[in-house]
Amino acid sequence: MTEQGLLSPVSAWSVRWVIFRTKINLNPHNPTNKSSMSAEGKIIVYRRHFEKLLSFPKPLRDQLIIELPIKEGLRTTEVCTLRSQDVDFEHGDLWVLDSKKHRLMVIPLDAEVAQHLAEYIQAHGVKEGILLAAERKSDRKGKRGRLSKQAIEYLWNKWCRIVGIPKMSPRYGRAYFAVDWHVVKGKSLIGLRNVLRHDEISSTEAYLNRIYSYEDTKAEFQRGNKWFSNQSCSQAQCPISAVGCYCKMFKPKIELKI
Secondary structure (H helix, E strand, O other), rough: OOOEEEEEEEEOOOOOEEEEEEOOOOOOOOOOOOHHEEEOOEOOHHHHHHHHHHHOOOOHHHHHHHHHHHHHOOHHHHHOOOEEHHEEOOOOOOEEEOOOOOEEEEEEOOOHHHHHHHHHHHHHOOOOOEOOOOOHHHHEOOOOEEEEEHHHHHHHHHHHHHHHHOOHHHHHHHHHHHHHOOOOOOOOOOHHHHHOOOOOOHHHHHHHHHHOHHHHHHHHHHHOOOOHHHOOOOOOOOOOOOOOOOOOOOOOOOOOOO
């Protein structure tokens, strides 16, 4: 095989694949530096990194800043502009000020995020206005006290460092959300388009086309298969049997005569 790179799935339920080139080492078991997290416009995500990042104990405010891109697919600016009155607990909806369209758009509210939002609002008494306001002047953007994009980037990098994983920006959370929705859970592409708030489904396909997740690709590859050691085998009848064979994959064809 030449330096063609790796294969990245566009859809879990189709045979559309894209070949991309890269000269960096994308060892899924040893992503040792930031350069291994992206290549030529690709967003490379590792499921175990997000699991560690989400589960590590942290202040509720920081947890929400981590969760909103990962569990709701929010962009960084949309986390900054989220208001208390935009959370509809009664109907399970979240109104997002779309950073591309510059208007409020509704998406479903994740149950765990809803619980954490309710706890945060009650603890801080934030009944209206910017929900996750800046705590330090250096983190503010403008006079409204909302968090700057740089402050959110800093928090993501801070917790990645504490957890012991490569640095990731919030955009990796949105990419993880897309992979988890469509590849892992097998939900529809049109549903993902609606949650990500893309105008065209081709935009959603193009976005998925940029994401590579080795762990999920491997899991899909092995879906429906048993480990070789659990397979029955008829080595004596195997046409390619060899001394010391351990594949245990050959099953003779059985013909029933009536």
